Amino acid sequence: MKFNLTLILLAVLAPLVLTAQDIYDPKKLTEIKIYFKNPKWKQTLDSLKDEKQEERLLADMVLNGVKYPGVGVRYKGNSSYANARKSGQVKLPLNIKVNHTDRLKKLPGGYTALKLSNGFRDPSMVREVLAYEIARNYMPAPKANFAKVYVNDELLGIYTNTESVDGPFLDRFFGDHDGPTIKADPNWTATKPPKCPDGDKCSLNYLGEDTLCYQYLYEFNSPEAAQALIKLTRTLQRSPNDVPELMDVDQALWLLAFNNVMLNIDSYIGAFSQNYYLYLDSLGGYHPLIWDLNLAFGGFRLMTGAKRLTNDEMKNLHLFVHYKESNEKRPLVTKLLANNLYRKMYLAHCRTIYKDYLENGLYLQRAKEWQAFVAPHLKQDKYKLYPDKAFAASMTESVDASGESIPGIQPLMDGRRDALKEVPYLFIEEAAISKVQHLKTANKAKITIQATGAQHVWVFWRKGSLGIFREQEATKSAEGVYELELDAGVQYYVVAEGERSATVSPVKAGMDLYKIQ
DSSP states (O other): OOOOHHHHHHHHHHHHHHHHSOTTOTTSOEEEEEEOSOTTHHHHHHHHHHTTOOOOEEEEEEETTEEEEEEEEEEOOSHHHHHHHHTTOSOOOEEEETTSSOTTOOOTTSOOEEEEEOOTTOTTSOHHHHHHHHHTTTSOOOOEEEEEEEETTEEEEEEEEEOOSSHHHHHHHHSOSOSOEEEOOOOTTOOOOTTOOOOOTTSOOOOOSOTHHHHTTSEESSHHHHHHHHHHHHHHHHOGGGGGGTBOHHHHHHHHHHHHHTTOOSSTTSTTOOSEEEEEOTTSOEEEEEOOOTTTTTTOOBOSTTOBOOHHHHHTOOTTTTTTTTOTTOHHHHHHHTSHHHHHHHHHHHHHHIIIIITTOHHHHHHHHHHHHHHHHHTTOTTOSSOHHHHHHTTTSOEEETTEEEOOHHHHHHHHHHHHHTOGGGGOOOOEEEEEEEEEETTEEEEEEEEESOSEEEEEEEETTSSOOEEEEOEEEETTEEEEEEESSEEEEEEEEOSSOEEEESTTBTTBOEEOO
């Protein structure tokens, strides 16, 4: 009997290839099939959501051809669930826990959860995947792509598939995942406990030492997380100069710069001051993490209170919003930007994002490419929230979506580009860094920086590849030459500070680094 060796090898290796497939590969559509035994799965999931239960409905799942029995499913989201359900939509956002019945079960890449968004208030369907793609250049941010989701073999629709901020994500960026985690996601039905000070959603205002005053505003993974938040808010309020000893300030500056430049207003800078995480790593450093970008590029208009920004007001949003008004309800903005160096670094980051994506139109190119990828799949999506006409028009004109006028991505962001082009202080570049090098000797390393036009030159460094960065001023050894000696085995980036601006090297500091082995 003769055997076809190629066919045998394909049969053996096929499951391995499927298992190894990156479930967040931007060039591929992830296929997710959910099988509920409960015929009333819709009513059950709605009931669990209504009762705010963390309980999940048992199901089997097939992901890219590989079966995962015993997963747990529940609905997720706030307005993306409530508004869609109220209008009779079938396609509701989903949260799937893969290790629901078997704690050891994992997806390819070690993932144990799937977060699936339904495209609420985004007829273009690309805001979330595009925003995460841009953010990942500058700060720790989840992966995202599209998924084709079936329930009991009926196509439920095309979803955005976003990496969860949990084990694999935290391990990848911080080397651990068991630390205190704080999610800025207010409980909209909870009432403020008696005697608690007035806060403003998840704005990081200090509300005293009672954890009850924070528990109705933030989600905590442990009692230690609540205490960690109190410590951080107390420090922001009472001794902001000590914040760099606790937090990776530059990550916070990148987050604020992204939210402003890319008009991601459903964030810390917007009316609800939400949609971010704080993670406390094993070395004691806090890391602000961006989250929930489905309404980036002007998909959310509430700035403060009930004020809804017009398209023109969004285009012209001030780079120093909250800081220029000395808004005490946004201490992460006002306290950090009150520091001269950090304010200049923030502007440098705004300038980098502007040049990378707005000035050259790359944001639009990538938005069109994402739309071209997902368009043929959306044609099969009979439960999509918005019609094909809205999908096609959403790039170039405002479209009604669930009762909200969602601006066309191109006119809004081209307008943002033109408005920022007229901001003179954004383009002041007084200091230039021409060369950065280091020479290792024994257990030490001397860093030499050639910079012109600088009043100060700073080195932000950390030991090894984990933890937050410490800042230290380099010493001027000759005209245009600055030096600093550190222990070997550090990672660092450099900031040349002028009178009104700063230059950062590498320009994507924090994600790109100089390394002394």
